Amino acid sequence: MCQFCTQHGEGKKWYENMANYTAEMFHQVNSEQNLLRFLRTFSKSLRDNVATASRWQRRFPRIYRFIAYPLLSRKMEKTHFGQVVPLEDVESILSQMEHIVRLPCVCRRVSLGTEQRYCFGVGMDLTPILAQVPDFAAFEYWTREQAIAFIRQLDQEGKTHSVWTFNTPFIGAICNCDQDCMAYRAQITLGVTRTMWKAEYVAAIDPHRCTGCNLCRKRCFFDAIGVNRDNQKCVIDAAACYGCGVCRPACQHNAIRLIDRAAVPAAAGSW
Template identity: 55%
Template sequence: VWRLPCICRKVATGEEKRYCYAVGMDATGILKDLPDFRNFDQTTPEVAISEIMDLDANGMTHSVWTFQTPFIGAICNCDQDCMAYRIEYRSRLAKIMWKAEYVSAIDKELCKGCKSCRKQCMFEAIDYSREKRRCSIDYRRCYGCGVCRASCSEKAITLLPRKGTQLAANTW
């Protein structure tokens, strides 16, 4: 596993943030001659998993990138600086991010209405009702990333199979 600079953040903010992980290939052998990719950080799968869990808690959405499907090339950890997010979600220029096989669901009995999940959702899929003092998921907008779940201190959010959820089924 190699941790590498996120090209999206470099383009969007000018900063080098190492939020992407090349997996299943010798990334140094493939990209070694490109100036921005000479200094990869090699790490263990266990460390990468721990770092990805921390990114999850900080609101990063995980995206799996293939380079000649079905082989996984990288796991990127995206936020609103992600170029794929900007191209698809903000600009609606191209379909390059796909929704997960799951959608988030909020247990209305457990939700305390703190809105921490809403702050984390970069897809604007969480609504808040002042009347009910609770949050709810707009299944049509939900990408199923689960970042909202990681932010919920009440454990009120679970992931449900997309195809078993009437409003979300077949919305890819």
């Protein structure tokens, strides 16, 4: 299990611990005033901080790698951090939520300049705060059934699901990301900071079912799927796999499944 599971899971995956979504947890680690300040500057910080970090990384790569990167990553872990979560676990989370709102995605607004609604606010009712922030004020109240149906649709489209904290371990959002996500850009494309853990799972391909069509390779954002040259079947690089599971809908032969990360030596310590 990841570091957060050990610290905040109470014996299970930390995002399955419903105490981490409650007002009680929020008030242990955050406050309405602090969250309001954070959200009001969120889009600007995404745009400016990632660009600034990227410039410093290019100018001083060794200093950045050994000093700035770990410092920024530890700060993210404490303030606004995520973990990739596959469809089944997202459905389980949503099925237990009393309060769900769909939100405009700030990441897409920053990276694409357009409004797209891929994010959910979940758990504690934060709408009195969201209503005061222009980026989030146009939220929509959704039922569990609506949210789960939408998540299934996004899974078919290849969006990677993740949970996010607002001062760890309080979880307040579920996001559905692609390569336009600023977290993806910061962690994967630019490598300027760690923003999220990999999932508690890795994908595995059954070579007897795989036909080598490569549709799953086109779906993977993390370059974790290759081809075995001997049999021309697709294979998973377990250490690179984020365990999101969105490769599965692309497979027309039901050849891909998720297995526990801890059971795969090459991936067990790779977060």
